[in-house]
Amino acid sequence: MNHTVIKEFIARGCLLHALTISVGGAIAEEREQLEQITVTPDQEPSSLETAPPLGYHIDRKTMDGIPGSGSDPLRAIQALPGVTVNDDTSADPAIRGSRPEDNSYFVDFLPAGYLFHAGGTVSVFNAQVVESFDYYPAAYGAEYNGGTGAVIDTRLRDPRNDEFTTTIDVSVLQGGVLFEGPLSAGHSFYLAGRMSYMDLIIEDIVEDNDDDIEFVQFPRYTDYQGKYLWRMHNGSRLRVQATGASDEMEITLDSDSDTAQKEPVLVGTHSNDTAYHSQGIVWESSPGIRETTLATGHMSSKTRAQAAAAGDWQVETNTWFAKGRWTQALGSEHLIAVGGEVSRFKVDYELSFRDTGCTEFDVDCSYTDADQRNSDAQVEVTSEQLYIEENWYPNQKLAITAGLSGKHEDYLDETFVEPRLRIEISQHDGWTYSAGFGRYHQMPSLIQVEKVFGNPQLSHFDATHYVTGIEYLGADGWEWKSELYYKDIDNLVSSDPVTRYNNSGEGKAAGVELFLRKTRTDRWSGWLSLALSKAERTDTATGESFPFEYDQPVAVTLVGNYHINSKWELGAKWWYHSGAPYTPIIGSTEDTMRDDRYRPVYGDINSERMPNYHRLDLRLSRRFSDNTAAYVELINAYGKKNVSGYEYNADYSDRDPIYQLPMLISFGVRSSF
Numbered sequence: 317m318n319h320t321v322i323k324e325f326i327a328r329g330c331l332l333h334a335l336t337i338s339v340g341g342a343i344a345e346e347r348e349q350l351e352q353i354t355v356t357p358d359q360e361p362s363s364l365e366t367a368p369p370l371g372y373h374i375d376r377k378t379m380d381g382i383p384g385s386g387s388d389p390l391r392a393i394q395a396l397p398g399v400t401v402n403d404d405t406s407a408d409p410a411i412r413g414s415r416p417e418d419n420s421y422f423v424d425f426l427p428a429g430y431l432f433h434a435g436g437t438v439s440v441f442n443a444q445v446v447e448s449f450d451y452y453p454a455a456y457g458a459e460y461n462g463g464t465g466a467v468i469d470t471r472l473r474d475p476r477n478d479e480f481t482t483t484i485d486v487s488v489l490q491g492g493v494l495f496e497g498p499l500s501a502g503h504s505f506y507l508a509g510r511m512s513y514m515d516l517i518i519e520d521i522v523e524d525n526d527d528d529i530e531f532v533q534f535p536r537y538t539d540y541q542g543k544y545l546w547r548m549h550n551g552s553r554l555r556v557q558a559t560g561a562s563d564e565m566e567i568t569l570d571s572d573s574d575t576a577q578k579e580p581v582l583v584g585t586h587s588n589d590t591a592y593h594s595q596g597i598v599w600e601s602s603p604g605i606r607e608t609t610l611a612t613g614h615m616s617s618k619t620r621a622q623a624a625a626a627g628d629w630q631v632e633t634n635t636w637f638a639k640g641r642w643t644q645a646l647g648s649e650h651l652i653a654v655g656g657e658v659s660r661f662k663v664d665y666e667l668s669f670r671d672t673g674c675t676e677f678d679v680d681c682s683y684t685d686a687d688q689r690n691s692d693a694q695v696e697v698t699s700e701q702l703y704i705e706e707n708w709y710p711n712q713k714l715a716i717t718a719g720l721s722g723k724h725e726d727y728l729d730e731t732f733v734e735p736r737l738r739i740e741i742s743q744h745d746g747w748t749y750s751a752g753f754g755r756y757h758q759m760p761s762l763i764q765v766e767k768v769f770g771n772p773q774l775s776h777f778d779a780t781h782y783v784t785g786i787e788y789l790g791a792d793g794w795e796w797k798s799e800l801y802y803k804d805i806d807n808l809v810s811s812d813p814v815t816r817y818n819n820s821g822e823g824k825a826a827g828v829e830l831f832l833r834k835t836r837t838d839r840w841s842g843w844l845s846l847a848l849s850k851a852e853r854t855d856t857a858t859g860e861s862f863p864f865e866y867d868q869p870v871a872v873t874l875v876g877n878y879h880i881n882s883k884w885e886l887g888a889k890w891w892y893h894s895g896a897p898y899t900p901i902i903g904s905t906e907d908t909m910r911d912d913r914y915r916p917v918y919g920d921i922n923s924e925r926m927p928n929y930h931r932l933d934l935r936l937s938r939r940f941s942d943n944t945a946a947y948v949e950l951i952n953a954y955g956k957k958n959v960s961g962y963e964y965n966a967d968y969s970d971r972d973p974i975y976q977l978p979m980l981i982s983f984g985v986r987s988s989f
Contacts, residue, residue, distance in 0.1 A: 432840020
């Protein structure tokens with residue numbers, strides 16, 4: 317296993333998994349019901365017709381048919397404007413100059429522990445229970461709390477209430493089952509579960525191609541979702557939901573590898589075993605001029621991990637929460653929304669490892685040279701949020717939404733009031749103009765404010781979003797949308813030789829995006845996504861500025877589907893984006909403390925770029941009946957060797973490229989009975 321993969325393995329352990337939880341934002345927010353769209357067999361609903369202001373709405377049918385996604389609903393995010401990823405194996409998105417961990421994820425008004433298995437390879441939700449998601453790249457409303465990046469609000473569908481149905485879903489990586497149906501009049505449920513078996517298929521292949529490692533347990537995961545729905549006679553609804561997921565892997569690094577010579581403390585066993593479970597009750601009043609949503613629930617997670625001699629850690633978290641939302645229509649021109657949440661987060665941890673203390677502003681991050689630190693403690697954090705939002709419709713063309721979100725957490729003892737504003741001007745000829753502004757704050761990861769490993773005197777970092785856009789709904793299923801944005805980020809966490817961390821980092825991002833879509837009115841459908849952008853970071857302590865690690869100045873995605881007939885459909889997706897920036901190693905020096913070990917000499921941070929990335933994915937799907945369908949996908953159809961990084965030899969005098977996914981065939985079958 318190469319040095320880069322080992323470092324990513326450690327980084328994706330509990331320290332940046334369980335402890336990167338933004339405590340103040342651990343609770344999900346409900347989205348308002350979207351206007352119902354009548355769908356005929358030959359026409360899809362427009363994504364922009366159902367889209368919220370300054371956002372995108374993607375339904376399950378669209379998600380399911382995107383080539384290269386393996387019918388994984390949340391991997392559809394990659395094909396949207398503003399989204400960047402630096403590796404094929406991860407769908408965890410960086411959006412408009414913010415890191416993946418800066419995004420906020422919400423699922424049916426309830427918290428989700430994590431959304432992706434195996435470091436971002438597969439989402440934790442069965443495709444058959446995902447109804448849609450709303451994607452807000454910037455300037456989202458006052459109800460959303462906890463992050464400075466984008467918002468991805470996933471909605472799980474209701475159970476069937478007409479008949480009992482079992483759905484079997486099998487693919488190359490995993491198998492799943494969904495059981496649902498009515499219990500009695502007004503009562504229905506579903507229960508879904510999945511388990512991976514890729515460890516049984518490809519473990520030997522990987523071992524044969526890498527003499528440095530031995531897989532004790534190839535990555536394996538499980539997940540489940542359950543929902544009980546009571547449709548009351550007065551029109552209100554009660555939902556009881558449960559979700560959960562688990563991931564585990566274990567490898568052994570050989571002592572004769574180049575990685576072992578560069579980082580001796582990484583020789584040995586590396587393991588990670590993590591899981592979360594979430595339960596909640598949600599009550600929704602009947603639709604009308606006054607609506608109320610109330611929820612309470614609990615989420616727990618547990619992680620145990622080891623990184624050879626670099627250290628080990630155990631983390632257990634519990635979050636209890638209560639929240640609500642109340643809306644009231646005041647005549648035909650005003651809609652008031654008031655909401656809030658209270659959460660109690662408790663984490664018990666035992667940490668013992670060599671902590672590099674590195675942030676996105678650092679490049680020399682050797683575990684072997686890092687000091688050993690130990691901490692065994694319990695931390696409790698109480699967070700509160702209260703928001704109010706006024707939706708004003710002075711006429712049929714103009715909509716103004718102004719809101720304030722106030723929040724407080726008692727660990728760093730900080731309080732914020734965040735203004736939000738959105739304006740939308742609609743024309744009868746299909747044109748809509750919009751603009752938005754918002755202030756957002758995010759707590760640093762808990763490891764960065766922990767008493768031994770971090771600095772408890774850190775502040776929240778903050779972002780200000782500015783965006784303006786225009787969209788047009790044309791005839792014959794054509795639509796397009798373009799947005800111009802700017803984001804200013806302050807108080808980012810950077811390393812400090814005295815206090816471990818400080819808030820001397822800054823960031824900026826700006827760009828223009830175009831989304832052109834053709835919904836299916838005949839045989840063709842698809843879209844073009846184009847983004848031109850620039851994102852950078854600045855360490856104010858040194859004055860050094862450099863490209864953000866996910867900066868991709870040009871990004872293009874082209875998705876097309878051809879409906880051959882009622883049974884066959886052919887699809888293609890082509891990606892192109894600028895190469896990701898990286899910090900070159902320009903030489904090495906002998907380690908005076910250890911024989912036969914060299915230390916790298918780095919160039920300027922992110923001063924060079926990987927080769928430009930492009931890839932073509934093809935998909936052919938076949939519907940055998942109303943209840944059975946199958947698909948086959950050709951990933952990276954022309955075998956492009958896209959580079960994700962470089963692996964250096966022991967003295968850093970030579971390097972080899974690390975390639976992303978080769979040409980692969982994937983397939984899946986789904987059947988209901």
